[in-house]
Structure formats: C-alpha cells, structure tokens
Amino acid sequence: MTACKGMCISAFVALTATAGFAGAANAQDAKALLEEASKLPTFEAPGEAFDAKACMADKKVYVIPLTSENPFNVEIAKAQKEAADAIGFELTVSENQLNLDQWVQAVKQAVSEGYDVIDIQGGIPPEAIGPQLAEAREAGVKIVATHLYDVTQTPSELVDGNFAMDYTKAGQLMAAWAMEKTGGKVNAVIIGSDEIIPTGAFVKAIQEYLDANCPDCKHKYINVPVVEWGSQIQPEVQSALVADPGINYILPIYDSMSGFVVPALTLSNREDVRIASYNGTPFILDMIRDGDLMEMDVGESLAWVGWSSIDGTMRLLCDKGEITQLNTPLYLFDDSNVETAGVPATYGGYGDGEISGFKKLWGLE
Structure with missing residues (x-):
C-alpha cells in the first residue's frame, strides 16, 4: 500500500490547485481546516483568571x-x-x-x-x-x-x-480530509451508533459538509449499535463494498470501530479503500504508524x-x-506525525x- 510520507497536509496545496473540485473557495476551506488542525495545540484561556x-x-x-x-x-x-x-x-x-x-x-x-x-x-x-x-x-x-x-x-x-x-468540527475535518485526498470524488461509508448521544450531530456534520462543499461526493450511512460492533460492522462494510464498488473511504465516527473495518477491507480485497476517524485511541494510532489501511485520526487530548x-x-x-x-x-494524526504519540502509541502527542x-x-x- 502507498504511504503518505511527505505528502500529507502540506501537499494538499498542490492537490487543490489541480483538482478543481467544488470550486476554489470550497477547496480552500477544506485545506484551511486541515492545516489548522495539523498544528500542535496551544492553550487558550477559556475565561478570566481566578483563585x-x-x-x-x-x-x-x-x-x-x-x-x-x-x-x-x-x-x-x-x-x-x-x-x-x-x-x-x-x-x-x-x-x-x-x-x-x-x-x-x-x-x-x-x-x-x-x-x-x-x-x-x-x-x-x-x-x-x-x-x-x-x-x-x-x-x-x-x-x-x-x-x-x-x-x-x-x-x-x-x-x-x-x-x-466539538463533534461537529471533528466531522467536518473527516469530510475535508476525504475531499482533499480524493480530489473531490468522495464515495464514503459513514458508520455510527445512533444510541450514543452525539452521533446524530456528528454524522450530520460529515454529511452536510460533503453536500455543501463537494457536489461530486457521495455518502452512505450505516447505524451499528455498540453491542453489535464486533458482529455487524465487518459484514455491513463488506455488503456495502459489493453493492457499490466505487466506495473509496470508510468514515467510522468512533475510531475503535476501525478495528472491525480493516478485516472487511482485507477480506473483500479492497485495500485501496482508506479509513479516517476520530478519537485518537492508541491502538488506532498504531495502525496508522504500521500502514494498516488506517490513514488519519482526529485526536483530542x-x-x-x-x-x-x-x-x-x-x-x-x-x-x-x-x-x-x-x-x-482537535489535532490530526497521520503517518507524518503519529510517532509523536509514542511507540507504541499512548494518549499523548x-x-x-x-x-x-x-x-x-x-x-x-
């Protein structure tokens, strides 16, 4: 599989200059979101000082x-x-x-x-x-x-x-990442669990960002309850890949889901499909470092x-x-910076x- 080394956030400038997707303003918005989230976080006081x-x-x-x-x-x-x-x-x-x-x-x-x-x-x-x-x-x-x-x-x-x-921003970052990496040709499967309180807002953020900024993008949503992650994510993803061979991204909104997505891609012989998610869970960051189909994770400390x-x-x-x-x-981890979280990864970085x-x-x- 092709590694991202040296062509991650910084190379998106060249990509958006040539892709011509969704208009220059939309491409620039996606690039700006990603570039901001690729900077090491700095502290900003949430309010006035006090004793x-x-x-x-x-x-x-x-x-x-x-x-x-x-x-x-x-x-x-x-x-x-x-x-x-x-x-x-x-x-x-x-x-x-x-x-x-x-x-x-x-x-x-x-x-x-x-x-x-x-x-x-x-x-x-x-x-x-x-x-x-x-x-x-x-x-x-x-x-x-x-x-x-x-x-x-x-x-x-x-x-x-x-x-x-800010799950909404996390969703926008996931959508923007897929847009940039595909030159505005996203065909994504979004996976969530409706019983988790922020899921609806999270999924909506991904869908609305793609709909507003990427007219050639497609997305499908699959709801898998938490108790069924181990039994249902893999077959659901495999079925989606059979139904639509053009799928190029899987966007599980909680990154632990990704552990069940990778086997689905491998067994379906679809290692061209990439995964982007959210949470910054250590074993998922290890997957990014090891080049195991996991491409990006939106992390938070x-x-x-x-x-x-x-x-x-x-x-x-x-x-x-x-x-x-x-x-x-929020901070983006990809193969250019994931080792800052440790080897093996921790909750740091x-x-x-x-x-x-x-x-x-x-x-x-």
Whole structure:
C-alpha cells in the first residue's frame, strides 16, 4: 500500500490547485481546516483568571464515568484527579462496569456524603438516572456533564453545567480530509451508533459538509449499535463494498470501530479503500504508524479534557462565568506525525501546554 510520507497536509496545496473540485473557495476551506488542525495545540484561556484554591475551599466533586473499564473514561478521570490534587480539593471517581444500578448507587452516595458536584463523565445519558439526579439537585448538588453532548446540542434540563465536545468540527475535518485526498470524488461509508448521544450531530456534520462543499461526493450511512460492533460492522462494510464498488473511504465516527473495518477491507480485497476517524485511541494510532489501511485520526487530548472539565466545574461553583464547551483542540494524526504519540502509541502527542496554562489561570503558578 502507498504511504503518505511527505505528502500529507502540506501537499494538499498542490492537490487543490489541480483538482478543481467544488470550486476554489470550497477547496480552500477544506485545506484551511486541515492545516489548522495539523498544528500542535496551544492553550487558550477559556475565561478570566481566578483563585482556584479559594474557590474550591471545602468543596467536593464526585465523578461518575460511563464505565471504569473504558480507557477513554479512565484517562479523563485520571486527569480530573490530577487537576483536583494540584488545587487541593477532594475529588472521588466512582467505579462501575457500565451498570445502571451502580450509577444510581453512586449518585445516592454522592448526595449522602455531601458532595457539591456530580459529574456524569463521558457518556451517561442523564435521563437514565433522571429521578436520582433530580433528587440530588433538590439537595443542592450541581450536576455537570463532561464530554457528553456536541456543541450544537441542547443538554438535558437535569444538567446544570454542560462541557460539550466539538463533534461537529471533528466531522467536518473527516469530510475535508476525504475531499482533499480524493480530489473531490468522495464515495464514503459513514458508520455510527445512533444510541450514543452525539452521533446524530456528528454524522450530520460529515454529511452536510460533503453536500455543501463537494457536489461530486457521495455518502452512505450505516447505524451499528455498540453491542453489535464486533458482529455487524465487518459484514455491513463488506455488503456495502459489493453493492457499490466505487466506495473509496470508510468514515467510522468512533475510531475503535476501525478495528472491525480493516478485516472487511482485507477480506473483500479492497485495500485501496482508506479509513479516517476520530478519537485518537492508541491502538488506532498504531495502525496508522504500521500502514494498516488506517490513514488519519482526529485526536483530542484526554488529559486536556479532564483539566478543562475541572475548570468548568469550578467556574460553575464559584460564579466565574459559564463554560459550555471544552477548550480541547482537535489535532490530526497521520503517518507524518503519529510517532509523536509514542511507540507504541499512548494518549499523548499533544504537548503539555494545557497543564501550565490552567495552573497559571488558576493562580497556582
């Protein structure tokens, strides 16, 4: 298979000059999006500086992750705990195995032990534990949601603080990448899971970007519930390839799906098809480095997510301005820079500017 070495983001300038797709303005927009996301992230303060130690004196935060068995949730919680320790307030992370009864019990424990905030972190639908969250709010506990909604979505009325992720921009980046790499001739299969809250907005962003900027582009959407990823993604992709031999990109919106896409391409003898996705999961970054059909992944620093969520929580508690979006930048990984995430890959590769940035913002440095 052909490697991208030396012809990734920088070479798109030459491509757009010759491809002539979707008009010069649309091509330039795609190129600009990709070039911006290819720069190493830098810290931008999400609000005014404040004294975090004074703000959080005698306050406690209780984090309920979607599951303690998902490295995604674990990494965010680890960063939240590191930020809390740097400031000096109590933060507890509950343990659960994606179990509703455990979520319910965690909320009750947080209320009974006098916590000030409950953070439903990384995917718990508020309505799933609606009665318990309502009781917590009646008891004076604030409810925040970290990395649950897209920036275009309206959060549940059960949520006091919404720290949303820009899934919309991630989708636009995936669409722009495929446009650039095909010279405006995208024929893509988009894969998502409709039961995950941000999926609808994420998929819509890809579809609308292609429709608006690439008149010769085609796309098909396949919904595969999370519990069926292992059994259904591969046959669904194989069927799509048979039905339309012109498919040239698979765009799974959550990158762990890609592990089931690669076998479908290999067994279908379609190693000309490429994969672009989102999350920055380490084993997926290893696939990019190894040249295993995975071409690009839109990554985000989970450490940055954790520190940013703590910033939003403190601002909510201490009346320091509302934060509705994580200030976590998106960063493109391809074969030109993927080794910066480590060999084997880790959740790093984004620099560490957010830690010193938040410490200065909070008066710790």
